[in-house]
Amino acid sequence: MKILVIEDEVKTAKFLKRGLSEAGYVIDVAADGLEGLHLAQEVDFDLVILDVMLPVLDGWQVLARLRETEQKALVLMLTARDAVHERVRGFELGADDYLVKPFAFSELLARVRSLLRRSTPRPQDAIRMADLEIDLLRHRATRAGQKLELTSKEFTLLTLLARRAGEVLSRTLIAESVWDMNFDSDTNVVDVNVRRLRSKVDDPFPVKLIHTVRGAGYVFEAEP
């Protein structure tokens, strides 16, 4: 998977390149709009991560010209402005997703993954991880054969974590996916909910599945 990052801020470009490379993507970086546009027209990228504020050509111009050509690359816009009309404009010009600075890298990675996911995940009936089993049809979870008494929201939260095992999920993303709280809400509420879920899913068992990534969010994986 090839990704082009068009970003003039050196440090931002640097951490994007590093983080995305470590996540298994091939990254090219362009420092201004024109250079980025040329690169995107010469090489077939799967995704272009495009900053709005760019020298020479700004992000909007790059996006418009990209959409004029045969380029099929997906575009993820990065901007420091989250005014709604900006967002709308981005989608009108053919952006596929939109992220506001400052963003959590885990959030960016999650969006990149969902954009590049070739096929929609086939509907599963059950998820298994270590001795945890989630029955998605009957809305039941068991661990080591014991039924876990979960509220419906706890079940949804557990399912979300388990479906995206190995990904760091930010508190904002969790609040949005489980409780439909689509704004930067009071995220320590997420901590409380995860802690309660843990007390039922992890505490009674030796193998811990839900892990805190300090400052970033939560990740679901069986301890090695």
Added chain:
Amino acid sequence: MSSKPSRSAWPALPPRRTLAFRLSAAYSLAGLLLVILATASLYIVLRTELDRSTELFLADKLHVLRTMLRERPDDEDALREEIELESQARRYQQFYIRLLDEHGVPIMTTPGMTEQLDLAELVGRTSSRSERSIAMAGRHGQPFRITGATVAVGTPATHSDTVQIAIDVSQEEELLARYRLWFWGILLVTSILFPLVGYRIARHGIRPVEEIAATARRITSTNLRERIASQGYPLELESLAGTFNEMLGRLEESFERISRFTADIAHDLRTPVNNIRGEAEVALARSRTVDEYRDVLESSLEESVRLSELIGDLLFLARAESPLTELHRESVNIGELLTTVRDYYEASATDAAISLVVNDGTERFNAQLDRSLMLRAVSNLVSNAIAHTPPGGTVTLAATNEDAAIRIEVFDTGVGIPAEALPRVFDRFFRVDPSRSKSSGGTGLGLAIVQSILTLHGGSAEITSHLGRGTRVMLRMPAPAIATR
């Protein structure tokens, strides 16, 4: 008409634009008009009165002669006295009489008449219009009024004579001329005097306005404390000065609030930045273990998240104040919205041993509003309520559908807010208890955000509280609710 004031109150403006000029011009014009009206009407009255007395005199003379000729046509002495001597005796008002027989031959004439008047012209003028006085000039240009009449002689009349009377009216004309001179004199004096006096009066009246302006010019952001001393001003200007002072008061207050806000922002930004910087510097001072490095990085990430949230909130507030901000209104079921918030906070409430309930009385109805913003507003209220309610308490969410307005309420049985703090709770960064919010991680912007969300919806947020008994926040907004089945 009126003179331009040489000294203008505002040199930058053309004098025609100054209030003093306009006022004095108006005074002068009005005054002059009055003077012209008064003197002109007096003149007209005088003139008509003089004319009338001349007419009466002529009619009188004619009547006397007519009577004499009818009753005693043979009394020549009497006639002669009347015609030749009566006029002679007068000094100022000269008049002349001629009596002609039916053939137009003069019988009697007042002496000197022939040299004063062109008699042929007199005959010509009076023949056509009898018994009406007409103006005519004498041989020396002096003004006369003349009249002529045919008079029956004897009783019964044997024949008719003609009487012609001319009266010298130069006295009256001179009087009128003197009057006219006075008239122009008065006009000249008043046209000079009025603008001067008017301008003085206007300037005097406007001085307070200039003082207000001077004060306004002096005031900058650094001395908003200054006020206009309005003692001794006329009532209207005193109210202007008062209004101005009130405006200054409001400005000063806003300014102080903004200054405080800026200082608060700086302080709230300083803390996390200081932590990131200090921890990184200390970490780099010598080589550390991997775990120590990790700890520093994680801590700096936490601080960055704090900063991001704070910046997000500040941007939200700034955007909410911009008139360009638009709401994305959609049909939202209020009951469901409250339930969503309840579900989200339920775990936190359970942890704090507080029951969080949506009121049974809450109607299920839809309203047109911006869902995510309203969600945020209600969440902020619930978050505050849970934070300030001791274990065993209750936090209740309720919604009512009033006519053309909806009301969402969040009330708790918590510690309450002291009365003196109540007016300021919606201010940015205002914390009732500065020490506690730091630990709970609030930015101190929650209620300010609630208020701006309600303002965006054209509504309002109100708060009532009793210490030790609880707090109630009411969100009201005009939104035509759509009842759901």
